[in-house]
């Protein structure tokens with residue numbers, strides 16, 4: 001069989017050719033069947049959010065998710081490549097809201113939840129097609145045809161079963177907590193969402209110094225007579241809900257004489273800052289903050305009433321709090337337990353009232369008088385004017401600080417007291433830490449660094465979202481307040497007294513199901529929230545197989561995963577939720593090895609994103625340079641956990657250095673082999689090479705095989721690709737260059753055999769990295785079906801230490 005003629009080097013055309021061949025020859029299915037009985041090596045697909053067209057950074061993750069499974073498949077392992085799509089959640093809802101021009105939850109409900117959710121479903125399907133074609137074109141063998149969809153009834157039923165496990169273990173509860181809250185999305189954000197990039201942004205807010213007039217009389221009468229606390233806040237709108245002022249008990253405070261009015265009480269360090277160190281201000285008292293504790297004052301706004309005398313008796317007093325510092329402001333902190341995490345914690349300890357006149361859409365309700373209907377932050381100016389008019393404003397100044405914004409819609413968040421459902425993860429913190437110790441992280445410092453530290457500060461996971469497009473929280477409640485957590489469709493059917501096997505488990509359909517309360521027999525209705533979409537993806541090991549309703553064996557055989565790979569910010573996302581759900585429910589980490597990828601950045605080190613317009617389009621690269629060119633660049637130019645700047649010239653350079661060089665060697669070989677009518681397995685095929693160049697290059701080949709194998713086992717794509725690239729360079733610049741005369745005139749079959757073997761093995765080593773090019777070379781050289789069905793090479797025993805440089 002002739003090897004040539006060899007086409008000109010054109011990766012794009014070649015890849016299309018190979019893709020067509022994979023399809024027509026059923027190569028993927030063939031490889032799957034070939035390895036089906038191998039020892040399993042399990043990969044979990046962290047489901048991409050099927051929202052928005054996939055970009056270059058998605059290809060970045062997908063090719064790493066392809067590399068190691070390809071390698072292990074060639075090593076003889078059975079590697080299921082089940083894909084998955086994350087279908088629920090706010091991103092999808094926001095997209096549909098934009099499409100429909102809706103801007104609030106009220107509008108969504110007027111539009112109709114059924115129709116709205118149908119639109120969400122359609123949107124997901126649309127993007128899944130984009131994702132599937134990009135996956136195929138990238139040479140990534142994740143099986144998108146067999147993907148799990150988190151929106152499917154089966155998937156939802158498994159998630160319900162998992163929620164029910166939490167319930168049965170007393171790890172699920174309804175609580176009231178101040179959470180970061182997006183008034184636009186109408187939902188609280190969990191702590192891992194707060195860890196998403198771009199949440200904290202530098203902004204300028206108005207900060208105000210406000211008088212809180214101390215009441216005369218009481219145990220601190222001599223100190224408080226004729227004086228006002230000077231209180232500082234960067235959120236003036238929260239003053240409507242003020243119920244206490246906090247001081248650091250050990251911080252030194254002063255009373256400063258104001259010749260024209262009432263005196264001011266504040267921290268001494270703040271007085272120096274406010275009035276100028278050494279300035280002639282007149283201190284009439286100096287003492288510890290503890291001496292102020294218990295003093296009563298008049299709150300700046302009385303619009304929001306207390307509920308009864310008990311609350312009134314608790315409000316408007318000075319309390320001690322450890323978190324108070326004198327770094328900013330006056331050293332006396334205003335407390336509104338409805339709107340701050342620290343405030344709420346002190347409020348719980350002190351029994352302070354919670355006054356919350358703010359609606360779920362972030363506007364003041366009717367209790368706020370003149371401010372009713374205003375968005376809270378928009379009300380700041382009017383509130384400051386009001387304080388000024390009443391002589392309570394001492395100073396106003398802009399304050400630059402880092403403030404959290406919604407990671408999805410960029411709205412400034414507010415801290416807001418609301419009812420949520422929580423998973424009691426903090427009760428299992430030790431388990432989470434112990435399971436983390438069983439995981440290999442790449443890079444290794446993530447384990448006890450970024451991820452371990454994150455686990456150490458674990459707080460309970462706020463699971464519920466007051467939204468529409470999500471897995472419904474499976475809790476039904478009767479009038480008497482009995483809660484029933486449903487763990488399967490069969491159980492729901494049972495309690496509802498009808499067969500619900502065909503019910504769409506989404507809202508609004510599931511909301512119509514009324515059950516008989518098992519405790520009292522009265523009708524019970526589902527509570528409105530849906531689940532955090534991260535709970536869906538964290539449930540995937542079991543839910544992708546519809547465990548435990550079916551697929552029990554498949555689930556058990558594929559738990560835990562040998563390998564997962566996502567962007568590094570998933571330490572607070574999927575890496576965390578996967579560990580949390582599975583540690584709480586199954587008592588074990590669901591993964592053994594994690595490869596963390598950093599961001600793709602532009603030339604200035606800024607995150608490459610579509611909105612910044614600094615991102616390369618993967619399709620453009622595929623159509624002009626080829627997927628293998630991009631893959632090789634991704635693998636060979638740096639560690640994946642360092643930020644990466646992808647440039648077209650860098651892709652061209654790495655392609656030329658290795659892939660084109662290899663192609664040229666291949667072309668050289670084919671030309672002379674065909675001229676001589678050389679055939680693999682012909683004369684001298686099994687002879688031990690004697691020529692020094694043959695012995696040397698085969699020794700290098702053995703060393704390369706050993707090193708690429710070891711480094712890929714250790715998830716070090718860079719070391720593996722670097723070694724392989726060096727061998728290609730050696731092969732071209734040393735072996736071929738110095739052996740040319742043996743091909744030209746003498747037609748030395750030993751040289752042909754040696755070069756043929758080098759090319760075949762190089763193609764095998766290249767197969768996980770550049771699956772198209774490797775396959776094209778390999779089948780040209782061997783006339784067999786596909787390199788991806790080949791066994792991974794092993795050293796042939798030619799290592800000749802004396803000959804290596």
Ligand SMILES: [Zn+2]
Nearest residue numbers: 182185406409
């Ligand atoms: Zn938002």
Ligand SMILES: [Zn+2]
Nearest residue numbers: 478482517520
């Ligand atoms: Zn009941």
